[in-house]
Every structure is written in C-alpha cells, then in structure tokens.
Amino acid sequence: MPAGEGAKNMETVLTVAGRLLELGADRNTPLIALGGGVVGDLAGFVASIYMRSVPFLNIPTTLLAQVDSCLGGKTAVDLPAGKNLLGTFYQPKAVFADLKFLETLPAGDFRNGLGEIVKYALLDAEFFSELEASADGLRRGDQAVLGNVVERSIWIKKGIVEMDEHDQGIRRILNLGHTVGHAIEAESGFAIAHGEAVGMGIAAAIRLSERLHGFPAADRRRTEALMDRADLPVKIPAAMRAEALVGRLSADKKKEGRSVRFVMLRRIGLPFVNGGIAEDVLIETIEEMKR
Ligand SMILES: NC(=O)c1ccc[n+]([C@@H]2O[C@H](COP(=O)([O-])OP(=O)(O)OC[C@H]3O[C@@H](n4cnc5c(N)ncnc54)[C@H](O)[C@@H]3O)[C@@H](O)[C@H]2O)c1
Incomplete structure (x- = not known):
C-alpha cells in the first residue's frame, strides 16, 4: 500500500481484501503487517474482518509502531471526517520488533516515537529514571538503549491494556499529552509533526497538573529537561x-457530548483522568507556555 496516513482508508481495505481473495487466502491464512503504525492499523483491521477474521501478526518498522501502536489491539482506518473513525479491537497473535528497521527511519519519524516514549516514562517512575540516565544514547540511536526503551515502553502498555482492553477506564491514561497535542497538530494545519505536537501536549499536561493538582515543580523541571534532551519542544509557538x-478542544467536547477528559499527573508515575478544565485556565496556561 502507498506510504502515509492518506492511504489509511476503506479504499485500501477493499484493495487489500480483493488481493487476498485473488491470492486464495482463506480463514487460516495469517496476515502479517510489515510497516509503521499506518500499515499495522490497516492490516489489523483487515485481519479482523476478512472472512470474519484471520490470524494477525505485526512486524512494526517505525519507532512509534515499535513502542506503541503494534500492541493493544486497536485497529483503524480514517474517514474524511476524521482519523480512526472505523475500527475494531483485535489482538495480534504475535509482535516482532527488530531494531534493525530503525536504521533507515527518517529523523522526523524517529522523533514521533520519542514523544510516545516520554509519555510511557511519565506513566512509570522507574522507567523515567532509566530514561534520564540513557537519553543521550537514545537520541544517538544506541542499540542497547533502544532495545531497552522499546521493550520497557511496550511492556508498560501491555500492563495497562490488560487491565482495560476495551478502553472503558484506565487505558485512557495512554492519551497523556494527546488531547492538547491533537489540537496543536490540527491548528498548525499539520505543519507541526505529530511527535512534536504530542511533546507540546505533554508539556501542557504537566503545567496544568502543576497548577491544578500539585504536580511538583521539581518533577516539571525534570520532565522538561528530559524532553529537551530528546529534542522535543516544551514551548508552544507564539503565533x-x-x-x-x-476552541478546537471545545469542538471535541461537543463531539463527545461531555467534557473533554485530560490526563493529569499528581507526580511522575501517578497519572489520572480529569473530568474537565475551565477554559480560562487552559488559555492562561497555553499563553504561559509561549514564553
Ligand atoms: N493502534 C494504535 O494503538 C495506535 C497508536 C498510536 C498511533 N497509531 C497510528 O499510527 C500511525 C502513525 O504511525 P507511524 O508514526 O509509524 O507512521 P507511518 O506508518 O505513516 O510511518 C511513517 C513513515 O515511515 C516510513 N517507514 C516505515 N518504516 C520505515 C523504516 N524502517 N525505514 C524508513 N522508513 C520507514 C513509512 O513508509 C512512512 O512514510 C497513525 O495512523 C496513528 O493513528 C495507532
């Protein structure tokens, strides 16, 4: 399938399904995704519906896919109205993450993965400390560091998904940084890459947590220092x-028919889901983040 989010749609699903039929794939034929999150999400979706499901295996080839999207069972394709609007929960039979793939990954795509890694570090204090000790190696793409980081991230995700496979409760903490991040990405007309937008979203979540929920200033400084070393932005562009x-966050709220939920932290490693934040507090915090 063609590279990029633009191909994550029903047209590609139909093309892939048609090709599987031509090739004689039946209910016992395993479908293997080899690619980034886009390929994994789409192939998982096809595997869950082709002949009422075939075994699915995932070989993620981007950092983001290896540390995050390859596991958890959320499959999806996009609709013109928005991302991931069609999908299923369907677990892969196995995931094989080989670091060798990352050697050819463009810098921007590597950075998209770093945003998610910092997210996992904020959900697990021990991993956060490990990352502080190895951030420079991670940025250089040191194999031993990368191996540990991929394994730790995916293991943290596995623990959370096993508690709440169908995203009814605690799994929502995996959205840390993504609510504001998605708004920033969209408001920039997608000129700001996903990883950077998630970085800014995480920085916003930290600031809001400090202001509203006693997140220690020392933890904020540690987080910002770590993000800086991972080359992730902690400021929002002044423009x-x-x-x-x-406004974009409130539009989401209307879509959901309830208040936008933000993932906040009481301290590093202690996340929770907040029911809603007053608009003036959000505006003030965003303004603060421009300085
Ligand atoms: N299912 C989930 O739980 C979940 C979680 C997070 C994100 N996602 C989805 O993941 C997608 C983003 O994934 P992504 O960041 O991997 O993007 P992607 O799949 O678009 O891959 C990024 C680019 O890297 C190229 N590429 C892939 N592997 C490469 C390699 N080894 N060397 C060189 N180039 C390579 C791809 O062709 C593409 O151009 C989004 O659609 C998002 O919705 C899903």
Missing part, C-alpha cells in the same frame, strides 16, 4: 492563538 486551540 498560535490560545483561544483557537481551546
């Missing part, structure tokens, strides 16, 4: 209008 960002 981005806080009101416009908050």
Whole structure:
C-alpha cells in the first residue's frame, strides 16, 4: 500500500481484501503487517474482518509502531471526517520488533516515537529514571538503549491494556499529552509533526497538573529537561492563538457530548483522568507556555 496516513482508508481495505481473495487466502491464512503504525492499523483491521477474521501478526518498522501502536489491539482506518473513525479491537497473535528497521527511519519519524516514549516514562517512575540516565544514547540511536526503551515502553502498555482492553477506564491514561497535542497538530494545519505536537501536549499536561493538582515543580523541571534532551519542544509557538486551540478542544467536547477528559499527573508515575478544565485556565496556561 502507498506510504502515509492518506492511504489509511476503506479504499485500501477493499484493495487489500480483493488481493487476498485473488491470492486464495482463506480463514487460516495469517496476515502479517510489515510497516509503521499506518500499515499495522490497516492490516489489523483487515485481519479482523476478512472472512470474519484471520490470524494477525505485526512486524512494526517505525519507532512509534515499535513502542506503541503494534500492541493493544486497536485497529483503524480514517474517514474524511476524521482519523480512526472505523475500527475494531483485535489482538495480534504475535509482535516482532527488530531494531534493525530503525536504521533507515527518517529523523522526523524517529522523533514521533520519542514523544510516545516520554509519555510511557511519565506513566512509570522507574522507567523515567532509566530514561534520564540513557537519553543521550537514545537520541544517538544506541542499540542497547533502544532495545531497552522499546521493550520497557511496550511492556508498560501491555500492563495497562490488560487491565482495560476495551478502553472503558484506565487505558485512557495512554492519551497523556494527546488531547492538547491533537489540537496543536490540527491548528498548525499539520505543519507541526505529530511527535512534536504530542511533546507540546505533554508539556501542557504537566503545567496544568502543576497548577491544578500539585504536580511538583521539581518533577516539571525534570520532565522538561528530559524532553529537551530528546529534542522535543516544551514551548508552544507564539503565533498560535490560545483561544483557537481551546476552541478546537471545545469542538471535541461537543463531539463527545461531555467534557473533554485530560490526563493529569499528581507526580511522575501517578497519572489520572480529569473530568474537565475551565477554559480560562487552559488559555492562561497555553499563553504561559509561549514564553
Ligand atoms: N493502534 C494504535 O494503538 C495506535 C497508536 C498510536 C498511533 N497509531 C497510528 O499510527 C500511525 C502513525 O504511525 P507511524 O508514526 O509509524 O507512521 P507511518 O506508518 O505513516 O510511518 C511513517 C513513515 O515511515 C516510513 N517507514 C516505515 N518504516 C520505515 C523504516 N524502517 N525505514 C524508513 N522508513 C520507514 C513509512 O513508509 C512512512 O512514510 C497513525 O495512523 C496513528 O493513528 C495507532
């Protein structure tokens, strides 16, 4: 299938399913995804519906896919109205993450993975300390460091998904940084890459946690220092209008029919889901983040 989010749609699903039929694939034929998160999400979706499901295996080839999207069973394709609007829960039979693939990954795609890794570190204090000790090696792509980081991230995700496979409760903490991150990505007209937007979203979540829930200032400084070493931004571009960002968050709220849920932290390693944040607090925090 063609590279990129643009191909993660029903048209590609139909093409892949048609090709599987031509090749004589039956209910026992395993489908293997070899690629980034886009290929994994789409192939998982096809595997879950082709002949009422065939075995699915995932070989993630991007950092983001290896540390995050390859595991958890969320499959999806996009609709013109938005991302991931069609999908199923369908677990892979196995996942094989080989670091060798990452050698050819462009820098921007590597960074997309780093955003998710910092997210996992904030969900697990021990992993956070490990990452502080190895951040420079990670940025250089040191194999031993990468191996540990991929394994630790995916293991943290596995633990959370096993508690809440169908995303009814605790699994929502995996959205840390993504609510504001998605608004920033969209408001920039997708000029800001996903990984950077998630970085800014995480920085916003930390600031809001400090302001509203006693997240220690020392933990914020540690987080910002770690993000800086991972080359992730902690500031929001001055030209981005806080009101416009908050407008996007309220549009999400209307879509969901309830308040937007933010993932907050009481300290590093202690996340929880907040029911809603007043607009003026959001605007002030975003303005603060421009300085
Ligand atoms: N299912 C989940 O739980 C989950 C979680 C997070 C993200 N996602 C989804 O993942 C997608 C993003 O995934 P992604 O960041 O991997 O993007 P991607 O799949 O678009 O891959 C990024 C780019 O890297 C190229 N590429 C892949 N492997 C490469 C390699 N080894 N060397 C060189 N180039 C390579 C791809 O062709 C593509 O151009 C989004 O659609 C998102 O919705 C899903």
